[in-house]
Amino acid sequence: MPGNPALTEATYYILLSLHKPRHGYGIMQQTEELSGGRVRLAAGTLYGALNTLCDKGWIVLKTVDEDNRRKEYQLTDKGREILINEVKRLKELARNGEMILGEEL
Amino acid sequence: MERKTITKWFWVWQFEDEEKWLNEMAASGWVLESVGFCRYTFVRCEPGAYTVRTEMRPYDEQYVRFMEETGAEYVGRMMMWIYFRKKTEDGVFDLYSDIDSRISHLDRIGKVLLAIGGANLLIGVVNSFNPGARVGWVNLLCATLLMYGLGRIHGKKEALEKERELHE
Known part of the structure; x- marks a missing residue:
């Protein structure tokens, strides 16, 4: 596929949250905070997305503490690259919107 | 603790109605405590203290643990349906957001x-x-x-x- 297919909002915010390693609930909180409460990830949606992202190799799962079996997710180099390309794509969208609707915004 | 058991049948395509009914029960002060075949056992709670959610998912211990980490409580499962509840004071509770x-x-x-x-x-x-x-x-x-x-x-x-x- 030419260029980069657009990421969903959920994928975008999950990858962005994992700029720093976090566990599942941490990703939900970070996403809500970053988006000013606009984007909320429900646990079932997040769980499915995390498994898919792990399968794709965009993030990895690390067991932090064997005792409480708490797991943290971390962005991989591939994931970081995809995130950077997405930010570029979003910039283009915003730039064109501003160029055409500039005065109305 | 005061409890009551209600026998009720839902067809599989009525899972949203089932969830709605469980939340109406919670709103009226009865929160789901356990599930059986067409049997729902409720326990007294503060009216509206809980949100209840259900979904079909093959049992997955990792998933249940993941849900618990986010503050949800595992209520039980019946066939392939799994039931969770969460205190409303701990925030909005949904299973799917997209x-x-x-x-x-x-x-x-x-x-x-x-x-x-x-x-x-x-x-x-x-x-x-x-x-x-x-x-x-x-x-x-x-x-x-x-x-x-x-x-x-x-x-x-x-x-x-x-x-x-x-x-x-």
């Missing part, structure tokens, strides 16, 4: 209906040609009902897919 994951939930339900419906159809047809077995029609009836359920689930899925054409 169209894609709602569609994949419906796909999971559809696959199970298709598998059970297909098996019943096969058994029904085989039994109909077997003069010794007289219960083939029961399987055919089951198959018809399950296929009807599949149609209802498919209808819900189509509505979501239409919505997805415009936004996630």
